[in-house]
Amino acid sequence: MxxxxxxxxxxxxxxxxxxxxxxxxxxxxxxxxxxxxxxxxxxxxxxxxxxxxxxxxxxxxxxxxxxxxxxxxxxxxIGFVPDNPNLYPKLTGLEYLNLIGDVYGVDGPTRKRRLDHYLGMFELTSAVGDLVQSFSRGMKQKLALTGALLHEPPxxxxxxxxxxxxxxxxxxxxxxxxxxxxxxxxxxxxxxxxxxxxxxxxxxxxxxxxxxxxxxxxxxxxxxxxxxxxxxxxxxxxxxxxxxxxxx
Amino acid sequence: MRVATMRNRLWTLYLTLLKDHYGLSAAKYYYFKKRQRTWEPLVIVAGLAPAVVMGMVFVWNFTEKLFMAGLTFGQPHLALLNGALMVSLAGLFFGFFSVITAFFFSSDLDMLVPLPLYSWEVLGAKLAVVLTGQYGINLLILTPLWARYGLLAGAGAGYILSAIVVFFALPLLPLSIASVLAVLLMRAVNLSRHKDKLTLVGGLLLVVVMVGFQVWLQSSLGSGDPEVVMEQLLSRADGLIRAVGRVFPPSVWAAQAMAYSHTGVGWLNLLYLVAASGAALFVLYYLGEKVFLQGLLAGMEGTKGSGRARKVSLSAQSRSPLLAVASMESKLFVRDPGFALNGLIGYVLLPAMALLPMFGQSLENNPFELLALDQLPPFVLSGGLALYFMFMTAMSMIPATTFSREGKYLWQIRSLPLSIEQIIAAKVVGSQVVNIIGCLVGAVPVAILMGWSIWEVLLGSFLGTLLASALAGFLALFDLRKPMLDWVNPVKAVKSNLNAVVGLLIGVILGFALGMLMFATIGLELLWLIPIELLAAALALGLAVRFMVRKWAPGLWKRI
The missing domain is CATH 3.40.50.300 (P-loop containing nucleotide triphosphate hydrolases)
Structure with missing residues (x-):
């Protein structure tokens, strides 16, 4: 691999x-x-x-x-999560995830299913509409992880x-x-x-x-x-x- | 939760960068979702609208004058040319700094590079964001200009169609040229261990080159009174069109495309413009694929110590905390190209504007000719020099962003066993070392070339140092009131910082007030009073700042 x-x-x-x-x-x-x-x-x-x-x-x-x-x-x-995820602070979590979804070509229904799964698991569903700058370090890490897994990378x-x-x-x-x-x-x-x-x-x-x-x-x-x-x-x-x- | 359906990745990237760059998502989030700070957009619109409307009215009226003047000499489309040339040169000049910031100094590159995106896609999306801003500015300038021209010339549908194409094509070429320069510069400097220094020097040199270009443009158009220049040019058969065309043909193509939109000549010129823009974009695309990523990666790599065994003196002399913090302040500013390129540009720009015309023409054509000593009574030059020092301190933005620039590293200085009075004093010293050196670097060559008296220069520098330092203390305190700490890109800490803008305004107002005082003193023929007045102003301001720092700084420092 x-x-x-x-x-x-x-x-x-x-x-x-x-x-x-x-x-x-x-x-x-x-x-x-x-x-x-x-x-x-x-x-x-x-x-x-x-x-x-x-x-x-x-x-x-x-x-x-x-x-x-x-x-x-x-x-x-590849799906990559760096040690200190440097995400756009002025975007909402969902906007960031949609960028990743589009770049990797994840279609709408699949994207929704996976986001429901991961965001639910990370308890980010209610926060994902907020600006990234309001996230704690752990939340940013989880958001980056969700983004990295969105296209189910090998x-x-x-x-x-x-x-x-x-x-x-x-x-x-x-x-x-x-x-x-x-x-x-x-x-x-x-x-x-x-x-x-x-x-x-x-x-x-x-x-x-x-x-x-x-x-x-x-x-x-x-x-x-x-x-x-x-x-x-x-x-x-x-x-x-x-x-x-x-x-x- | 609204999950987007799949979109074209380049389009998504562009939209995302646009939202981030202009804070659109943040605005939507605060104003509509959280319903916080809803007064902000109203204040911004109310503050900007009058200036924008006045500017547009000015362009409208100026266009009419140019149209009428041009009509006399059979060249009514002078107004179109003027507009096209103005936005093209502004796009080239300011575009360089915008693109170099977007391409190489932005904080999102760590995130974008691992994504499966081609280099040209990243480059293209970032350029499109800069271009969008340029279109916004051009819209405000060109709409009244083109509308007035169209009405005066009785233009038809062809003119409107041509205007739409020209509008979209016009900024492409200058921004592409600026982008190519930025990509090549960064590829070259990133190869070096001294990347930051070379970026700074390269950027400042480019400013000199651009000023030189404008000076050359001006000299190629003739010299002296602008009205005489215009008359000379218009009276010639080929006129201004050809003169400008030699320098920047696309602005001529744009003007002729619109002016002759009812004929084949117009459409041929439109074709030239579109083709040249397309060619420039292709060159950029090629460089994007071949050079951009390498330059970017080399830049992200950073540099390491030489690894060579070097003797480090462990018995270095200890310094006072004030000098240590002062030294840190000046080093951190000049070592970060994001801060330094924006803050130090004035120290290159103004001397370049004063000096470059001297190499091409006589002093008579220099806009700074008034500064030649033989035309000035005693003490006026030193007074002017002192005001220059003060104004440049505000323009450099160093003291006005002193706490803002700490950003997320503010904890370091906060955790030091120093009072806020000591910190402000140290930061003022640090910022003024840079500012005073910058002023002298600009002023000394001008003084030598213009034959200023050394005593005038020394007196002016002394008074200027006092005035500028007092102002720096005030600006540092002003920044402490509400520092902009929430930034990732260092450029934003200086360029998008309201404290820097207010600081500049304060510098202008104070300079204007002292200038008026000097003017009145000259009128009274009490020239010897000028240095005394300025000295008194510096001492009064310094004492007032000292009082304010003692009274307010501790409270403000605790509140951050």
Whole structure:
């Protein structure tokens, strides 16, 4: 569903790569957790996958579409929720959702059905007619999530989705990720919350200093580290070895 | 909940950006849904309507005069040409800043880029939003002009049809040129680590180029008294049409398309205009696909530190809180092109207008010729310079938006262990460092080229610094009264801020009042009194501001 081959990114003026020759494959129908310390390269990777940054080298393929040669088809397969959704403050929530619906070509009846479902689930139905600027951070996050799911994307990408969410909303987010995968889609998300990754993910990848240092199921990671019974936190700390901050 | 049926995505994008840009959704939400602040649109309409009506009446009457004058020389369509040229040049000049803000400095790009939209669709929708605003302004200018011309010339249906096509085609070319310049500029500067600095320098240089263009246009039309110019041009066989046509042919095509709408010449000119506009749009479309996204992505990437091992002096000297905040104030302003391009433009514009004509013509043709010292009695120049410093402080919008520009970052300064009096003092110092340097950068070359006395310049700068700083304190306090903190795009914090407009008005009124005082003093032949008057005004204003800050600022600061 998502394939990165030798993807490299160095920011202008930096002396080291933010993402260094990254190879990664996210399979259809799985929840993939992308972990790493601050500045490891998680957000840079995600921004390259969704087209917000151009890779210096390498190839990104989304649902069979090469992002460089066929960006529109690749983007059509993605639903993206950034860590801090920057939505038009002077639009109402519904106006924003209608923009997304039109851009992705979601027809009226389907749009209504899905909006009823997600807005009801997020308890946003009564607020969706209000201006986005009046929304709390969590409400904006839920609105962005609704927009990202409106076209039922084969690949759902979330950057730090749990930041700033109350426990109930965080629970909802997790439910939605599971529901999305059960429908045959794929979820790729970055997080610092290792418990969430441990509970939710089919596989995890750990990136440090721009390089993928571990990738697999929890059992595979434990076997690779030779620590049976170890939890993700211990594995993470051991693998990343309290490395210094790096360019993100 | 009303869910829209599916629409064309480009159309939806355009409508969404339009609603966001002009606050249409917010207006509908507050005025109709919440029924709050319903007095606002009434006040705005009541405030603007007289000015708009007066402006339209002026255009109507001016058109008649131009028509009659042109008729004498067999060129009655001079009025049409005048209108077309005016809106085209204004579109080119102001369009550049509008498009560069919309294309590259808007906050929605993080959201738009991941959507499955072609670059040209994003570019096109954003250009269409700017274009819509341009159509609105053109409508107010061109409707009375074209209507009056049509009535005087006894124009028929062909004229109306041609006018409709010209109306829609006319702003396309200038805005496309402005867009192409903006896209190329951003592609070039985004390649650099010094993106913000280059954007600022590039933008300001472009202002100089545009002023130069207008000066060249003016000089190509001749010099001296406008009436003489017009007479000269009209008396020639080819007249103004050809003279202007050399500079900006589309305005000639537009004028001739309408003037000769009853003949093939008119329709041929209309074809030229439409074809040129189409070609410009095609170039923009091509650049949109090839260059826009790359420039945008490079800009969004930001820059990182060099990563090279650099020795950082940890034993840097500590500064007083006042200097620290002052330094932050000036740095944050000049480092953000959104603030700086809008705030510092005056420091380039006025000196450019004064200096550029000197390179092409003699001083006699310079609109600033009166400022040459040999024509001015002593102390008048220093007085004028002092007023220039004061006016520019208001025009730069730095003190008038000092709290507004903090926006969502206001918490940082609020959490500092400083009183509001200290904060205002520090911010005034920070803003005035920028303003005074800006004034000197503009004034010194003019002073050298015009041969001003160094003592006059020094005295004027001293008085100007005092006056401008006192005014800056007042404007900062005024901004504290109701800062505009709710913004995402930094340009809005300065350009769409009512405090900045009021600040400018205050600067104009104060400048006018002091100017009248100077004028009266000159009339009484008490020239030595001018610096004393200005010094007294600066001290009085400074003391009044100090009193007001002590009395009101703490309460206002708590209320935010």
């Amino acid at each position: 998502l394939k990165l081959e030798g993807v490299t990114k160095r920011y202008k003026g930096a002396s080291v790569n933010a993402v260094d020759n990254l190879d990664l494959e996210v399979r259809p129908g799985e929840i993939f957790g992308f972990l790493g310390p601050n500045g490891a390269g998680k957000t840079t990777t995600i921004r390259m996958v969704v087209g917000l940054l151009a890779a210096d080298r390498g190839r990104i393929v989304v649902n069979g579409h090469d992002l460089a040669s066929d960006p529109i088809a690749a983007k059509r397969s 690949l759902f990408i979330l950057d730090e989705p749990m930041v700033g969410l109350d426990p109930r909303s965080a629970h909802l987010f997790k439910s939605i990720m599971r529901e999305h995968v059960h429908q045959g889609n794929t979820v790729f998300f970055s997080t610092h919350v290792l418990e969430v990754a441990e509970q939710l993910c089919d596989r995890v990848g750990i990136i440090n200093k721009g390089q993928l240092i571990a990738c697999g199921t929890m059992d595979e990671l434990r076997r690779a580290s030779g620590r049976a019974g170890s939890n993700l936190e211990k594995l993470f700390l051991e693998l990343t070895d309290a490395g210094g901050d790096h360019e993100e």
